[in-house]
Amino acid sequence: MSRPEAKEIQLDLILDYRTNVDRYPDFQAYFRKYQPALLAVWGKNDPAFLPAGAKAYKRHIPSAQIHFLDTGHFAPETHADEIRDLIQQFLAPFSAY
Structure with a gap:
């Protein structure tokens, strides 16, 4: 900023x-x-982007991976390692291409 x-x-x-x-x-x-591959990593305590917003993706993309972390809006600042691991796991099947 x-x-x-x-x-x-x-x-x-x-x-x-x-x-x-x-x-x-x-x-x-x-x-x-x-049906794009979709990973949503969400702060379950986020006051701006509520968990229902993440869950809504599943209505249209049943294979979507949705993860709720015990954090708020700034999840990357508090849960960077966990988010990194989830992203790596999500992308692993695509690395063969």
Whole structure:
């Protein structure tokens, strides 16, 4: 956040979130059609991105891997090693390609 443009970038990102809800049907249709591999690592105590948001992926991608960690919004700061391990496990089957 110390870079001169960082605050503007963060503000743009936050303001863009409100457009996501209108696009949900498009995202969901894509998920149902293409069934992309999906890993969601979620802070179960996150006040902004609630666990129900992660669980919703399973409705459209039954094979989605969803993991809830005992943390909040800044999970990478508190659970970096655990997240790294989950990412490595998730990507391992793809490494043969």
